[in-house]
Amino acid sequence: MVEQAARRIVEKLVAAAPAGWTRAVLGCTARAGGASLTGAYFVPGTASWRHPVPSLFPELRALAGALRAAGGGESTTLEIECRPSGEYRLVASADTITSLRGRGGGFQVVLDPDYRLPEPGFGQEAGTAAPAGDPELAVARFRAYLERRAAILGRPEQLPPPASAAALDEAERRIGRPLPADLRALYSIADGDGVGFEHRYLLGGMAWMALKSLVTVHADQRESAWYSWELAWHSVVFDTDPADTVRRCDGHPAWLPFATGEDGNYLAVDLAPARDGRPGQVIRMGRDYNRGPAYVADSLTSLLGRHLKELEEGAYEEEDGYVFPLEPGRRFGPERIIGEIPDEVPPALQAIHINDATGPVDLAPLLAAPSLRLLHLNSGATADLTPLRALPVESLRVTLDGGDLTPLEGHPDLSSLSLGTTAPIDIAPLRTVPNLRGLDLSRAEVRDLTVLADLPDLRYLALTARQWTALVDEGKAPPTLAAARLADDEATLDEALAWSDRIGLDTGGALRFTGTLGTEGG
Numbered sequence: 001m002v003e004q005a006a007r008r009i010v011e012k013l014v015a016a017a018p019a020g021w022t023r024a025v026l027g028c029t030a031r032a033g034g035a036s037l038t039g040a041y042f043v044p045g046t047a048s049w050r051h052p053v054p055s056l057f058p059e060l061r062a063l064a065g066a067l068r069a070a071g072g073g074e075s076t077t078l079e080i081e082c083r084p085s086g087e088y089r090l091v092a093s094a095d096t097i098t099s100l101r102g103r104g105g106g107f108q109v110v111l112d113p114d115y116r117l118p119e120p121g122f123g124q125e126a127g128t129a130a131p132a133g134d135p136e137l138a139v140a141r142f143r144a145y146l147e148r149r150a151a152i153l154g155r156p157e158q159l160p161p162p163a164s165a166a167a168l169d170e171a172e173r174r175i176g177r178p179l180p181a182d183l184r185a186l187y188s189i190a191d192g193d194g195v196g197f198e199h200r201y202l203l204g205g206m207a208w209m210a211l212k213s214l215v216t217v218h219a220d221q222r223e224s225a226w227y228s229w230e231l232a233w234h235s236v237v238f239d240t241d242p243a244d245t246v247r248r249c250d251g252h253p254a255w256l257p258f259a260t261g262e263d264g265n266y267l268a269v270d271l272a273p274a275r276d277g278r279p280g281q282v283i284r285m286g287r288d289y290n291r292g293p294a295y296v297a298d299s300l301t302s303l304l305g306r307h308l309k310e311l312e313e314g315a316y317e318e319e320d321g322y323v324f325p326l327e328p329g330r331r332f333g334p335e336r337i338i339g340e341i342p343d344e345v346p347p348a349l350q351a352i353h354i355n356d357a358t359g360p361v362d363l364a365p366l367l368a369a370p371s372l373r374l375l376h377l378n379s380g381a382t383a384d385l386t387p388l389r390a391l392p393v394e395s396l397r398v399t400l401d402g403g404d405l406t407p408l409e410g411h412p413d414l415s416s417l418s419l420g421t422t423a424p425i426d427i428a429p430l431r432t433v434p435n436l437r438g439l440d441l442s443r444a445e446v447r448d449l450t451v452l453a454d455l456p457d458l459r460y461l462a463l464t465a466r467q468w469t470a471l472v473d474e475g476k477a478p479p480t481l482a483a484a485r486l487a488d489d490e491a492t493l494d495e496a497l498a499w500s501d502r503i504g505l506d507t508g509g510a511l512r513f514t515g516t517l518g519t520e521g522g
Contacts, residue, residue: 351372351373
């Protein structure tokens with residue numbers, strides 16, 4: 001079955017080949033839910049990107065299914081190379097290596113599948129203030145809010161019966177903590193705002209969920225999402241506005257979603273606030289807040305007061321029998337800049353992607369942004385990292401043209417670094433960076449790579465094949481690695497498997513076979 005599926009792909013590659021081609025290479029990482037595809041025909045005298053391989057997703061899914069049936073795992077990375085003669089070679093590996101061609105380049109392996117990078121929010125100082133919610137005031141505001149909505153619509157809105165005390169107790173048992181008193185009081189008036197499949201969208205255009213839905217969604221959302229090492233190694237969870245009110249996490253067991261935008265976003269009450277927050281405060285979380293939640297109000301009581309005031313002041317829209325309070329505009333993430341450093345740097349800036357620099361970049365103006373967490377210098381270079389001493393940058397991508405890494409010595413916040421250089425550099429200062437867990441040196445010329453073995457908690461490392469060889473030959477691969485990348489886009493899967501084996505991953509289950517169209521496979 002595997003050979004038949006591979007031959008069908010080779011037949012289509014040969015049939016669609018451009019004139020003058022000498023070989024074609026197709027790469028794929030396939031899972032049960034889909035497949036990625038990269039590849040090209042090689043024609044002497046022309047660039048390979050001008051000759052992409054055809055879309056063969058149905059055939060690749062069939063091949064991946066045959067490989068799984070033959071004993072493969074959930075994910076299969078494969079590579080097929082063929083020539084005009086009909087000769088071809090298939091290399092496939094299950095659950096050990098991922099191709100990153102077309103999105104970063106090279107190959108990635110996971111050495112410790114159970115390890116997850118820590119999120120800063122779980123180490124933040126906890127808030128000690130009392131809850132701001134008031135159940136009696138919340139009930140009074142909610143009833144006044146309903147009355148005002150009824151006056152606007154010319155009729156009262158139907159709501160479901162209240163949740164029983166027993167149902168509320170059972171929900172709290174399953175959640176593992178009590179509901180805020182004001183939210184519990186509202187469930188004693190109505191079990192959400194939906195009757196059948198119709199919601200009233202009472203809370204700023206979001207549907208107030210029934211108690212059973214709250215419990216179900218909480219179980220699904222209580223853990224932080226994991227986006228694979230490809231994305232996670234240099235990711236940042238940003239702070240809220242106001243700062244230090246909500247923990248810097250993707251998810252938390254003490255966040256209880258109670259209203260939904262029906263788009264993967266939620267309003268939630270936060271029962272474990274950061275230092276300057278209050279238990280029961282309302283936050284936004286979910287699909288569009290995967291780089292950090294957003295602060296909404298110090299309590300549901302306050303949010304109801306805000307919505308009531310908006311209706312009283314005429315700040316609402318009425319559409320198709322629904323009333324939507326008009327809230328101030330909001331961002332789905334932190335204040336960030338994409339482009340170049342502006343003449344006036346916003347003090348609240350947390351992320352900047354410098355994409356338009358053509359000459360040396362002076363980072364000193366960024367000192368005006370004392371909360372800067374992410375700095376990616378994607379074009380141009382800098383000669384001086386000194387401004388970073390005073391900034392809480394966690395994710396840094398930079399190219400050094402002169403200068404050195406001494407300004408990063410002892411940096412308490414830096415957790416990921418992607419470094420490029422125009423001259424050999426000493427990475428010894430990185431020994432003193434206590435939270436450095438992700439490092440990409442594939443764009444750098446490093447004087448002594450063996451320093452990497454001394455980094456206290458390095459979990460992700462990206463190097464070129466030449467760099468990996470030098471490091472492994474010295475027996476100095478960092479012992480703490482949970483994931484690694486071979487950052488050579490031209491490397492073959494066979495070469496990547498040999499590299500994986502050298503850094504400690506068992507690749508003995510890889511499948512290899514050759515064949516020629518019209519003959520039996522070898």
